[in-house]
Amino acid sequence: MQIAELPIPDEVKQIVLKSGISELYPPQEEAVLAGALEGKDLVLASPTASGKTLTAELCALKHIVERNGKALYLSPLRALANEKYEEFKKYRSIRKHNGRRVRIGISTGDFDSSDPWLERYDIIIATNEKADSLLRHRAKWIDEISLVIADEVHLLNDSERGPTLEVVLARLMQINPDIQILALSATIKNVEELADWLKAHYVATEWRPVKLNEGVLLQEEVQFKDGAAKKIDKRSRNPALNLALHIVKSGGQALVFASTRRNAVSLAKKAATDLGSILTKPTRRALLSLKERVLASGERTRISELLADLVIHGAAFHHAGLGGRHRKLLEDAFRKGEIKILTATPTLAFGVNLPARTVIIHDYRRYEVGYGYYPITVLEYKQMAGRAGRPKYDTVGEAILLAKTDDERDFLMESYILAEPERIWSKLAVERILRPHVLSTIAAQYAQTEQGVHDFFSKTFYAYQYDPNAIRVVISKILKFLHDEEMINVERDNIVPTKFGRRVSELYLDPVSAVIVRSGLRARAPMITDLSFFHMIAHTPDMYPKLRPYSSEIDQLSLFVDEHKEEFMFSPTSQLEDHLEFEEFLGEAKLSWVMQSWVEEATEDQMIEQFKVQPGDLYRLVDSAKWLLYASRELASLLKHKDLVPKLNILRERAAKGIKAELxxxxxxxxxxxxxxxxxxxxxxxxxxxxxxxxxxxxxxxxxxxxxxxxxxxxxxxxxxxxxxxxxxxxxxxxxxxxxxxxx
Ligand SMILES: Nc1ncnc2c1ncn2[C@@H]1O[C@H](COP(=O)(O)OP(=O)(O)OP(=O)(O)O)[C@@H](O)[C@H]1O
Ligand SMILES: [Mg+2]
The missing domain is CATH 1.10.150.20 (5' to 3' exonuclease, C-terminal subdomain)
Structure with missing residues (x-):
């Protein structure tokens, strides 16, 4: 199907054609045939890089230009939201029927605002969490949304972030039953079920723009799915590296998924030693300039220096310990073909458009503390494998798993390459996860009675997949908790939010966090210092990421806790009473210590040295701390702790910037x-x-x-x-x- 023939506004066609696309990919064609452009609800499940975004773009533009509608684009990650924003920007010159130009907006930060300024935009790109928070603020313009695009909707299966997406979708359908839904998904087994929940049609395809050849590497031989085999040279003792070098020698690039940061780093180091001789002069020049940019962006640390040393050899590692600017530099350099071997942790697997000729999955197992090793899901494998093959550059992409024995090779072939991706399951009905959503349902007055609350949750994917009664029990328990903690009141048959409850919901807090902050503010520490507040927020479930004390740190942390015991708003459990809780407390103490050092102007490198906290982790901690200190200040003001308000204000600003008060x-x-x-x-x-x-x-x-x-x-x-x-x-x-x- 030609772009020129599509029933979309001419200006949209021009822009798409100008971007070099003249014909629809088969999954896009199927989506059009299924009525996506005519306003039909649709789940589009297709492999990585099969062009789901363009389908969404065409739908959104037609919807806005011809019907004066308003579209919301939901993205699971901030980085991905930014990427989509950049892609949508090309349509800004188009005029709607009323003569006005199409306006594209993005909103990913600040969870305590209804962002009234977003009203002016026709397409709003937001993260799932931001959309959830906007719904809690009952932003007026949300009622006007007539098309919602949910990207990476298979994320419903994720136990942490899936439920937010699920509630947002259910809520949007509640507010506007006529809303058009376009859900974009990786290939999953139960598309039909997902579509049925959304009352949508579905298109499920296996089509890919570049052929994918999947295989298993055992020593120096790759065995492919289709029976073919390939020998590679033995250059080092590491088979994955030999394969990566083989690819680079033949003009390609390799993306190597490792299971941990440490493995990613050590693989990149090894790759760097062997790569040097393969690089061309122009590449070397580009890499020298990349090195300068790596060193010039952000503070210098041992990590940025190591990265700089590696990139000149054409190798690099990519993981969540790196700051955002470094990650972006690496992604761009990889896309430009300058970096030849990029090792990464699985966080890179979904969303970001970063194809490579060959994807090597170095380890199909993950390790989790307290849980041990477990194999990744087929869905996860497919997401990683799907990164293989760059349209326009490669005719075939390769995704290779690593085996150590014949037996393991057969296992990998059967359990991943030949296997179907799993069903996705709603993860909503966990008390901790559901709690804030029950509160927000009442606080933003989406339901006024207990029955109303049950009615709303009976429309979720969870209720669809399981017995709706299963979720009732959890909800009743949560309602009791919210009532006991004075977040809701019962007036005859009606449930109404208290001022406190409403504010907690708007502040995007887990009700348990709010209870902790409230009791901290009330109880006070004998001596109130920065540390008191940092520990108060570190004690809440909303503080993320949690830090764990290394065993080598236990003595030092115990000493720290002892020295500062006057300053804690919550006293530690003793080690004898409950060892696990004690360790948790030490983790919180460590986090507070990290934040304290940060506002005392410790350098990023000192943070790595002293706490093993890497820049990426530090920025995430700072982000959480900013939000939780803001929320604490709001609660302090609501609960009449006037003396603490200015203290929290100042600390928040210092935490945001990492400075002493004098600066x-x-x-x-x-x-x-x-x-x-x-x-x-x-x-x-x-x-x-x-x-x-x-x-x-x-x-x-x-x-x-x-x-x-x-x-x-x-x-x-x-x-x-x-x-x-x-x-x-x-x-x-x-x-x-x-x-x-x-x-x-
Ligand atoms: N019809 C087309 N012809 C040529 N190129 C296309 C076409 N449609 C999309 N593309 C290009 O394909 C690439 C991948 O598209 P896109 O990011 O939408 O994939 P996706 O299906 O969303 O994959 P993911 O699962 O990774 O999110 C983009 O660079 C896009 O410009
Ligand atoms: Mg996509």
């Missing part, structure tokens, strides 16, 4: 982070007043501050720069940059 004024300026603020402060420029009177040359003389930044500072503090001064600085700039390169 607050400086760090509020645009372009000034923790490093520059410290440099300014130590040079005697301690606040706005000093900056106002200081000559601009004095600023430019400081490390990390160039003429541009200096000018920006001056503009913000109300000073101005004379044009002759500016010219002079321009001349000095080159000299200064040279100086900085040599010294920093």
């Amino acid at each position: 607050l004024q400086l760090a509020r300026l645009e372009g000034i982070g923790r490093a520059r603020a410290r440099i300014l402060f130590n040079s005697g420029l301690e606040g706005i007043k000093d900056l106002k009177t200081a000559p601009i040359e004095r600023l430019v003389d400081l490390p990390l501050i160039g003429p541009k930044v200096a000018k920006k500072i001056k503009e913000q503090v109300g000073g101005f720069v004379k044009s002759e001064q500016w010219k002079k600085l321009g001349k000095d700039k080159a000299a200064k940059q040279q100086f900085l390169r040599e010294h920093y």
Whole structure:
């Protein structure tokens, strides 16, 4: 089916054609034939890279331009939401029937807002969590949404994040029974069931743009699904590496999935030693520049230095311990073909568009503390394998598993390559998971009675898959908890939220977290310090990621707890009473210590050294802490702990920036982070007043501050720069940059 023949607005056709697409892929054609463009509800289940996004784009644009509708695009991850936003932006020049241009908006942060400004947009891209929080705020414009696109909908199966998506979909259907649903999914076994729940049609295909050849590597031989076999050279003792090098030598790239960060790093190191001789000159040049960019983005740490050392050889590792900017640099360099071997943890497996000729699955097992090793699911395997084959570049993609014995090879062939992906199952009916959703149903007045609550949850995928009565019991238990904790009241037959309950729901808190914060604020520690608040939030289930004490840290952490026992709002269980709880407490203490060091301006490298907390983890902790300190402040103000409000305010800002209080004024300026603020402060420029009177040359003389930044500072503090001064600085700039390169 040609793009030119489709019943979509001409301007949309032009833009799609201009992007180099003139014909629909078969799954896209099937979706059109199933009525996706005519407003039919549809589940589209097809392999990775089969073009689900374009289907969604065409639906959304037709819907908006011709019917003046409003579309919501749900994405499971922030990074993915950003990617989609970039893709949708190309349609911004199109005019709707009313003459206005199509407006694309994105919203992924701040969970305590109804974002009224989003009303102006025709397509809103949001993460599932953000959409959930918008629903809790009853954002008015949500009622106007007439098309919802749910990306990666097989995520319903994920025990942590699936339930949010499930509730969001059920809620949108409750608000607007006529809403059009377009659900995009990987290939799963029970598409029909999923479609039936959504009252949608479905299209399920196995079609891929590049042929996929799956196989198992045993020593130096790959055995493929179709019976073919391939020998590779033995260059090192590691078969996976030999295979990766073989691919690179023949002009391809390899993506190697490892089970842990440590394995990913060590594989990348080994790859780097062998790759060097294979690289061409232009690639080497590109990699040198990549190295500079790796070092220049963010603080320098042993991790960024290691990464820099590896990328010049064309190898790199990609895992959640890296900061977002580093990850993006690596993804872009891999897409450009500069990095030849990228090792990654499974987090890379879904969503991000990062194809490679060959995908090597180094380990089909995962390890979880307290659980041991377990094999990954077929669904997970297919997601990783699906990354193989770059359209336009490769005619065939390869996905290779690793076996150590003949027996294991047969097992892998049967259990993954020849196996069907599993069914997906709703994970909603777990008390901890369901609790916030029950509260929000009442708090945002989606239900006013107990029966109303049950009615809503009887429309979820969980109720569809299991016996609806099974979920009733859990809900009743949760209602009792919410009532006991004064989040809801019962007035005759009606259930109404209390002020506290409503705020907890809006703040996107787990009710248990709110109870903990409330009792912390009430009980107070004998001595209230930064640590008291950090521990209060570390004690809540919403603090994420949790930190675990390493056994080598137990003594030191116990000592830390002992030294600071006056400052904790919750006292530790003793080791003798309950060993597990004690360890959990030490984990919380460690997290509080990490946050305290952060606001005392420890460097990122010190955090790695002292706590083994890597930048990516640190940023996630900081994100959680910002939100939980904000929520604590809101609750402190609601619950009349007026004296604590300013303390929490300041701590939140310090946590966001990683600074001592004395830097607050400086760090509020645009372009000034923790490093520059410290440099300014130590040079005697301690606040706005000093900056106002200081000559601009004095600023430019400081490390990390160039003429541009200096000018920006001056503009913000109300000073101005004379044009002759500016010219002079321009001349000095080159000299200064040279100086900085040599010294920093
Ligand atoms: N009809 C088409 N012709 C050529 N290229 C296409 C066509 N449709 C989509 N593509 C390209 O295919 C690539 C993959 O598409 P997309 O990201 O939508 O895959 P997906 O099905 O969403 O996969 P995933 O499971 O990874 O999310 C994109 O680069 C897109 O531009
Ligand atoms: Mg996709």
